[in-house]
Amino acid sequence: MMRSCPKCQSSQIDAGYVVDHGYGEKKVASFHAGAPDKRWWGLKTSKAATTPVTVYRCTRCGYLESYVKG
Numbered sequence: 001m002m003r004s005c006p007k008c009q010s011s012q013i014d015a016g017y018v019v020d021h022g023y024g025e026k027k028v029a030s031f032h033a034g035a036p037d038k039r040w041w042g043l044k045t046s047k048a049a050t051t052p053v054t055v056y057r058c059t060r061c062g063y064l065e066s067y068v069k070g
């Protein structure tokens, strides 16, 4: 699939992902549906509601576009 940057129309787009650094563990950042459920120990998340995020970076202007599949 040919992508182009919505900001500068460059076709130099790199696919990647955002690294989530938590508890000394590196994970792919995920999209979670709904509002954040904040608790004293952190965020309460549901595995069923999280989907990994794919990020596309324009190598010309640096614009990031995020996509969640499914």
Ligand SMILES: [Zn+2]
Binding pocket: 005, 006, 007, 008, 009, 010, 058, 059, 060, 061, 062, 063
């Ligand atoms: Zn661009």
